[in-house]
Amino acid sequence: xxxxxxxxxxxxxxxxxxxxxxxxxxxxxxxxxxxxxxxxxxxxxxxxxxxxxxxxxxxxxxxxxxxxxxxxxxxxxxxxxxxxxxxxxxxxxxxxxxxxxxxxxxxxxxxxxxxxxxxxxxxxxxxxxxxxxxxxxxxxxxxxxxxxxxxxxxxxxxxxxxxxxxxxxxxxxxxxxxxxxxxxxxxxxxxxxxxxxxxxxxxxxxxxxxxxxxxxxxxxxxxxxxxxxxxxxxxxxxxxxxxxxxxxxxx
Amino acid sequence: xxxxxxxxxxxxxxxxxxxxxxxxxxxxxxxxxxxxxxxxxxxxxxxxxxxxxxxxxxxxxxxxxxxxxxxxxxxxxxxxxxxxxxxxxxxxxxxxxxxxxxxxxxxxxxxxxxxxxxxxxxxxxxxxxxxxxxxxxxxxxxxxxxxxxxxxxxxxxxxxxxxxxxxxxxxxxxxxxxxxxxxxxxxxxxxxxxxxxxxxxxxxxxxxxxxxxxxxxxxxxxxxxxxxxxxxxxxxxxxxxxxxxxxxxxxxxxxxxxxxxxxxxxx
Numbered sequence: 161x162x163x164x165x166x167x168x169x170x171x172x173x174x175x176x177x178x179x180x181x182x183x184x185x186x187x188x189x190x191x192x193x194x195x196x197x198x199x200x201x202x203x204x205x206x207x208x209x210x211x212x213x214x215x216x217x218x219x220x221x222x223x224x225x226x227x228x229x230x231x232x233x234x235x236x237x238x239x240x241x242x243x244x245x246x247x248x249x250x251x252x253x254x255x256x257x258x259x260x261x262x263x264x265x266x267x268x269x270x271x272x273x274x275x276x277x278x279x280x281x282x283x284x285x286x287x288x289x290x291x292x293x294x295x296x297x298x299x300x301x302x303x304x305x306x307x308x309x310x311x312x313x314x315x316x317x318x319x320x321x322x323x324x325x326x327x328x329x330x331x332x333x334x335x336x337x338x339x340x341x342x343x344x345x346x347x348x349x350x351x352x353x354x355x356x357x358x359x360x361x362x363x364x365x366x367x368x369x370x371x372x373x374x375x376x377x378x379x380x381x382x383x384x385x386x387x388x389x390x391x392x393x394x395x396x397x398x399x400x401x402x403x404x405x406x407x408x409x410x411x
Numbered sequence: 412x413x414x415x416x417x418x419x420x421x422x423x424x425x426x427x428x429x430x431x432x433x434x435x436x437x438x439x440x441x442x443x444x445x446x447x448x449x450x451x452x453x454x455x456x457x458x459x460x461x462x463x464x465x466x467x468x469x470x471x472x473x474x475x476x477x478x479x480x481x482x483x484x485x486x487x488x489x490x491x492x493x494x495x496x497x498x499x500x501x502x503x504x505x506x507x508x509x510x511x512x513x514x515x516x517x518x519x520x521x522x523x524x525x526x527x528x529x530x531x532x533x534x535x536x537x538x539x540x541x542x543x544x545x546x547x548x549x550x551x552x553x554x555x556x557x558x559x560x561x562x563x564x565x566x567x568x569x570x571x572x573x574x575x576x577x578x579x580x581x582x583x584x585x586x587x588x589x590x591x592x593x594x595x596x597x598x599x600x601x602x603x604x605x606x607x608x609x610x611x612x613x614x615x616x617x618x619x620x621x622x623x624x625x626x627x628x629x630x631x632x633x634x635x636x637x638x639x640x641x642x643x644x645x646x647x648x649x650x651x652x653x654x655x656x657x658x659x660x661x662x663x664x665x666x667x668x669x670x671x672x673x674x675x676x677x678x
Contacts, residue, residue, distance in 0.1 A: 211582055230588055237586050239579045246678040247601050260587045260597065291678050 161223070162187040162315050162347035163208055168217035170200070170207055176372035177203045180217070183366070183375065185349065187222075187314065190341055192362030193351045194404065196411045200373025201351040205317045208349065209237050222314060233257070233269055235315040236308035240323050242300035244292040244307075251275055251288040254307045271312030278306040281340065298329035305337070309344065318350045322357070331389055334360055338387060355408070356392060359383070359400045367404070369411045377407055465645040472648040473655070480649060484637075484656050491634040492660060494550055494622040498557020499664070503614055506562045507607070510569035514599070515591075520570075531563040535624055543628045553625030553633070560621035561614035568610035572603025608672040615664035623657060634660070 163185040170178040178200045185191055193201050206212045207219060210226035221229035229235060236257075244253045254275040258268055273281065279288055282302040292300055301321055308316060322330045334357065341348055352358050358365050362381055369376040381400060383391060391397055450470050456462075457469040464472060477484070509527075513520040539556050546552035576598055584594050626635025634657045641650040 206582075209586055211585060230586060233587075235586075237583065239583070241577070241579055243577065243579045243583050245580075245598065245601065247604075247676075256597075257587050260584070260589045260593050266588055293678055 161185065161220075162189065163219070163221050163349075165208075166218045166220075168207060168214045168219050170203055170212055170373075171215040178207065178373040181207075181373075181375055182217075183378075185347060187347055188345055190348045190361060190363045191350065191366055192358040192364075193349065193366045193368065194353070194355065194358045194408065195368030195373070195376070196370045196408065197353070199368040199370035199411070201368055202319050203373065204368070205237070205319050205349060205351055208315075209235055209317050229315075231266055233261075233266070233311040234313060235317055236311065236313040238301075238304050238308050238316070238318040238321045240320040242292070242297075242304040244300055244303055246292050249289045249291055250279060250284060250295065250303045253292070253303055254278055254310055256307060257310050269311050271310060273309070273312075275306070275310055278309050279303070281309075281343070282306045283336065296329075298325050298333060301325065301333065302336070305340070309340070309346075312344070312346075314346060316346050316348045318348065320351050320353065323353065330357070335387075335389070337361065338385070342386070355401050355404050356397075359397060359404065360387060360392060365404060367407050367411070376411060379404060379407070465647045468648040468651055473651045476648040476652040480652070483649075484652060487632055487634050487637045487653070488656055488660065490550065490630075490632045491619070491622050491626065491657070494553040494625065494633070495557055495618045495660065495664065497550075497554045498559075498621055499561055499614055499618040501554065502558030502561030502618065503565045503611060505558065506565035506610075507569050510566055510573060511595075513566075513570050514573040527563060527566060530559070535560050535621060539624050539628050543625065548629045548631075552628075553622050553630070556625040557618040557621035560617045564613045564617075565607070565610040568606045569603060572606025573599045575606065576602050604676050608668065608676060611668045612665060612672075615668045616661040619657060619661045619664065 161184055163183070165181045165183045168178065168181045169176065181204065193204065195201050203212060207214060208221065208226065210230045219226050221234055224232070224234070244250075245256065248256070258270065258275075261268060271278075276288065279285060282305055284299060284302055284306070287295065287299065292303070295303065304321070322333050325333065337348075338361065350358075350361055352361075359381055365379040365381060367376040367379065368374065379400070383396060383400075454469050454471065457467055509523070513524065535556065538559070539552075542555050542559075543552045546555060580598060581594070584598060589597070622633070623635035623638070626633040627639055630636040634653055637653045638650060638657075641647070641653060
């Protein structure tokens with residue numbers, strides 16, 4: 161089990177952001193999370209990544225507490241904004257996780273792939289020395305993905321990472337992300353507000369409901385891998401879209 | 412055929428290059444020409460209306476002073492230069508350290524920020540005599556005044572710069588289990604550099620003003636002292652020359668800060 165939540169709730173003061181979330185996420189799965197805005201999609205990722213504490217209930221990652229998992233670098237986070245440090249080159253940004261946390265006695269796990277190889281994996285070979293402002297939005301997000309992979313996390317949390325990108329770039333990065341998922345075998349939790357993206361990427365789509373955030377449904381996407389862009393024009397794909405849209409309107 | 416094509420292309424690129432260099436030349440020529448024209452009008456105006464030299468000297472008179480009294484100007488340049496530079500370093504260093512303390516402790520900020528604002532509201536001309544009384548007629552008072560004038564803009568900018576890190580970047584730091592000192596050295600401090608350099612550019616010109624104001628109150632060397640002396644003795648050409656040297660000193664410090672910024676802040 162990569163992550164399991166047991167009746168977990170999150171409160172911000174009097175406001176209940178998430179209530180009674182119970183989920184078991186199998187190792188190696190690709191989950192996408194959909195829901196109306198303000199339903200706590202991002203909060204759920206922050207709960208799993210030890211950024212916000214549960215008000216009640218428990219969250220475990222690979223059988224450890226979220227704090228222990230954070231200290232062991234079991235998970236990594238990719239934000240909507242690439243959050244690269246603008247004064248560091250692409251390569252130096254990817255190396256950042258290897259430089260931080262040493263003083264706290266954290267045993268930093270280094271993956272099989274070097275930062276240079278990871279940049280190659282995300283298709284940025286030759287741009288190692290470029291500063292973030294010299295890269296396009298899509299390239300910056302790929303650097304952020306490479307940075308997330310540098311400690312070889314078992315769980316990758318992604319908060320609308322392609323939300324600010326144009327359609328073409330987004331399609332391209334979706335395919336690349338599926339390749340990375342297949343190659344690394346990591347578990348992925350991917351928040352999005354695009355129904356087609358949720359279906360195209362996920363094995364399971366978690367639908368959340370707003371006020372307070374609760375689990376509405378988990379939809380298994382029974383479409384074959386490896387997936388190609390053409391899959392999106394098939395009737396099966398469209399019937400999933402229709403089904404999820406109906407669910408979403410019902411939230 | 413292809414040869415003529417390349418020839419045509421060559422001519423085109425040459426034309427483009429010459430057009431580029433022409434615009435560059437025009438960009439330099441326009442302000443330079445305007446300055447020369449103004450100096451000419453000044454020169455002709457002073458001569459035609461026969462303005463006495465102690466009221467308004469002609470540019471040539473000022474130029475003449477630069478030749479005859481260069482040693483005098485230089486002798487008074489160095490003290491002001493040193494006071495400005497020392498004030499610049501001390502004032503900015505204090506501002507940076509206090510900004511770091513403010514960012515790390517809300518209590519320190521709440522205790523000392525109002526005091527910093529209060530000190531900043533006292534006109535530098537009003538506080539200068541007090542400082543000269545305290546520190547005596549030597550260099551110290553001038554350095555302190557120059558430091559004081561640099562202090563506040565740098566403090567405000569540096570606090571903003573250290574706080575300019577996005578919430579997501581701080582979340583990233585937390586996920587990486589970064590310690591407070593790592594967040595400071597690897598994230599906050601580099602983030603603040605563009606803000607710091609904006610403040611240093613302001614300080615590089617104001618520190619000269621501080622040093623000169625300090626010299627007005629009580630000094631026998633320095634550009635400020637020379638300004639007072641030449642005014643009282645009606646040596647207007649010398650006064651004008653001193654003013655030019657003072658502004659030249661500001662330009663020198665400003666240019667140094669700008670070059671340092673270009674080398675350090677490359678993003």
